[in-house]
Amino acid sequence: MPQQKDIVKIAIQMPGAYPQLIQLDQVMHTFIQRGRCAEDLFKGIQSSDAGVRCDSLKELASVSTDVTFAQEFISRDGHLLLVKIVEDSNDNVIMTHTLTGFMELMDHGIVSWENLSSVFIKKIAGFVNAKSTDASIQQVCLDILESMVLSSHSLFLQVKQEITMERLIAHLQVTNQQIQTKAMALLMALLQTAGDSDRKNIIHSSGSVQDEMAHYLYVLQSVTLNLQEPRMRTPLDCCSQEQRDILHGLRQAAFETESENSLSHERRRSLCAKEFRKLGFSNNSNPGQDLSRTPPGLLALDTMYYFATRYPDAYSRFVLENSSREDKHECPFARSSIQLTLILCEILRIGEPPSETGSGYHPIFFSQDRLMEELFCVCIQLLNKTWKEMRATQEDFDKVMQVVREQITRTLSSKPTSLELFKNKVNALNYSEILKLRQTERLHQEETLAPPVLELKERLKPELLELIRQQRLNRLCQGTMFRKISSRRRQDKLWYCRLSPNHKMLHYGDVEEDTENPPIETLQEKIPVADIKGLLTGKDCPHMKENKGKQNKEVLDLAFSITYDVEEYSLNFIAPSRTDFCLWTDGLSVLLGREMSSESMRSELEILLSMEIKLRLLDLENVPIPDNAPVVPKPPSNFNFCYDFSQTEQ
Numbered sequence: 001m002p003q004q005k006d007i008v009k010i011a012i013q014m015p016g017a018y019p020q021l022i023q024l025d026q027v028m029h030t031f032i033q034r035g036r037c038a039e040d041l042f043k044g045i046q047s048s049d050a051g052v053r054c055d056s057l058k059e060l061a062s063v064s065t066d067v068t069f070a071q072e073f074i075s076r077d078g079h080l081l082l083v084k085i086v087e088d089s090n091d092n093v094i095m096t097h098t099l100t101g102f103m104e105l106m107d108h109g110i111v112s113w114e115n116l117s118s119v120f121i122k123k124i125a126g127f128v129n130a131k132s133t134d135a136s137i138q139q140v141c142l143d144i145l146e147s148m149v150l151s152s153h154s155l156f157l158q159v160k161q162e163i164t165m166e167r168l169i170a171h172l173q174v175t176n177q178q179i180q181t182k183a184m185a186l187l188m189a190l191l192q193t194a195g196d197s198d199r200k201n202i203i204h205s206s207g208s209v210q211d212e213m214a215h216y217l218y219v220l221q222s223v224t225l226n227l228q229e230p231r232m233r234t235p236l237d238c239c240s241q242e243q244r245d246i247l248h249g250l251r252q253a254a255f256e257t258e259s260e261n262s263l264s265h266e267r268r269r270s271l272c273a274k275e276f277r278k279l280g281f282s283n284n285s286n287p288g289q290d291l292s293r294t295p296p297g298l299l300a301l302d303t304m305y306y307f308a309t310r311y312p313d314a315y316s317r318f319v320l321e322n323s324s325r326e327d328k329h330e331c332p333f334a335r336s337s338i339q340l341t342l343i344l345c346e347i348l349r350i351g352e353p354p355s356e357t358g359s360g361y362h363p364i365f366f367s368q369d370r371l372m373e374e375l376f377c378v379c380i381q382l383l384n385k386t387w388k389e390m391r392a393t394q395e396d397f398d399k400v401m402q403v404v405r406e407q408i409t410r411t412l413s414s415k416p417t418s419l420e421l422f423k424n425k426v427n428a429l430n431y432s433e434i435l436k437l438r439q440t441e442r443l444h445q446e447e448t449l450a451p452p453v454l455e456l457k458e459r460l461k462p463e464l465l466e467l468i469r470q471q472r473l474n475r476l477c478q479g480t481m482f483r484k485i486s487s488r489r490r491q492d493k494l495w496y497c498r499l500s501p502n503h504k505m506l507h508y509g510d511v512e513e514d515t516e517n518p519p520i521e522t523l524q525e526k527i528p529v530a531d532i533k534g535l536l537t538g539k540d541c542p543h544m545k546e547n548k549g550k551q552n553k554e555v556l557d558l559a560f561s562i563t564y565d566v567e568e569y570s571l572n573f574i575a576p577s578r579t580d581f582c583l584w585t586d587g588l589s590v591l592l593g594r595e596m597s598s599e600s601m602r603s604e605l606e607i608l609l610s611m612e613i614k615l616r617l618l619d620l621e622n623v624p625i626p627d628n629a630p631v632v633p634k635p636p637s638n639f640n641f642c643y644d645f646s647q648t649e650q
Contacts, residue, residue, distance in 0.1 A: 037072075038073040041056050042073065044056030045085070054094055073105065082101060087123060099140040121162060128167060163186075168183055218359050221366075228299055232296055232351060253309070280332025291338065295341075296338060311377055331400075343408070355552055357554050375408075382407060385430075408426065464612065465605065468608075477500070480496070482494070483495075496511045496518050499591075506529060528564075535561075536560065536570075538556045544559050
């Protein structure tokens with residue numbers, strides 16, 4: 001390795017290499033410093049002086065984030081020394097610093113998790129299972145266990161054996177948001193690593209929270225509902241006696257028939273075909289063929305049978321009521337049930353793996369066992385009600401199913417918290433209400449296409465576009481918190497980025513979880529806007545190319561990067577939401593002198609144009625317009641006349 005005097009000698013002989021040599025010297029200096037620091041801390045941790053030992057562990061927890069230091073410390077088997085301390089120590093302060101430093105060291109991926117002893121794993125699990133343990137210790141222990149589970153199947157089996165699920169679920173109910181989040185992260189790791197049989201034993205529901213917790217609830221919901229996927233992908237087997245018995249059970253539950261044993265084969269076969277036709281099967285002689293399409297496959301048979309056995313009166317009423325109608329006006333139970341099951345699978349996204357950024361969970365899921373089957377029971381009765389309201393015939397089947405899909409989707413979007421609330425809301429949303437909503441939305445969407453109005457819109461566009469540009473720049477000045485994505489887990493560290501008030505610098509830097517709108521002075525890194533060369537999105541981003549094949553479409557849709565300097569360095573982003581993605585890409589485009597192109601910009605421009613056009617076209621003839629705004633009246637003495645809508649949610 002070259003010494004300082006060698007670098008000076010080379011710099012004199014080759015002046016052009018001087019900047020690179022200075023940079024090399026700085027790197028060498030940093031490397032040597034980290035090595036000395038690692039050596040000093042290693043000795044301090046081994047010290048017999050309790051104070052020196054505690055201070056060394058505390059410093060280790062803060063400097064272990066540096067990868068160069070971590071390499072030096074681990075090369076001295078420092079991580080094994082920490083494992084030994086965890087196994088032997090009972091001091092909470094020392095334990096907190098030791099576990100924090102250990103987690104930071106392991107986070108670099110320098111050594112494998114699989115070399116940990118069973119004693120260490122039992123000790124970590126013991127902290128999580130304990131009812132009275134320091135919160136900071138429990139938090140880092142949950143983090144360590146999550147990493148173990150995700151690293152290998154053998155560690156998953158050990159953690160699953162040691163961890164007490166009752167305590168893990170209890171951690172979801174504490175007031176400490178950090179403990180809640182880490183506990184849910186561990187639960188998600190267990191679910192994603194487990195097989196189907198293990199997963200059924202692990203799953204448990206939890207109340208609703210926001211932000212990162214919403215993602216974990218969404219994953220829990222997705223993984224649970226996907227337990228239905230094998231049935232959804234499996235067609236009915238006509239050779240299966242069990243499945244044939246279920247089909248005939250549906251028929252027998254709907255119709256009171258004479259003893260079939262006394263009938264001849266032909267008579268019994270004719271009777272079965274007639275009753276299967278009344279049930280709404282297309283293939284009367286072989287109804288199993290109606291269930292050969294996948295999806296929904298056997299899941300449709302499961303939902304029909306659940307309805308028939310769980311709510312026999314409602315089932316019989318549905319079938320007999322339609323059997324008494326004219327053929328063209330009857331609502332076919334079997335055909336409707338198969339299509340309704342498919343619609344519910346699509347709405348609940350059964351069969352789709354959970355995305356890394358999704359957070360759209362249904363609160364009703366956490367208050368209802370067997371959600372799929374219970375929703376079906378409510379919705380099949382809704383379908384019959386809507387069929388009658390529309391006075392539908394067999395030719396209107398697809399139209400009725402579209403209305404029912406809309407009723408279910410609109411109701412679920414209101415986030416009902418219980419099945420009873422969902423039932424009340426979806427039944428209130430009758431066919432007449434759907435028509436009114438469609439008409440209202442159509443009126444909002446329609447714009448007159450008269451040539452004078454089109455000309456006015458073109459004249460207004462530049463002014464409104466400038467308004468949107470200013471809004472985008474103001475939003476960049478406010479800044480946004482982003483998450484770093486690591487290979488070990490979905491979300492790791494937080495960082496913040498914002499534009500300087502003079503629009504000349506992009507400031508960014510790491511922040512803590514609870515930081516809100518950090519001052520621009522605290523963001524240590526910055527990039528001159530003048531040095532920004534380009535804006536990349538989606539799969540063109542460097543951080544998406546590095547993880548090619550590992551990112552789903554949802555992550556790709558939120559990724560963007562800016563390139564800067566002659567060396568083509570890049571700053572990589574994963575937007576928290578599609579709205580933030582649009583705001584940032586539009587704002588960066590404005591800074592680069594380019595046109596904004598996001599769907600959010602186009603939507604906002606249309607809204608502003610629509611509002612401005614309507615204001616310009618108001619018929620104000622003979623309408624006096626005051627010079628000053630009217631005085632706002634005083635508030636009433638009480639608000640007893642207000643209706644408390646929150647009561648309806650209980």
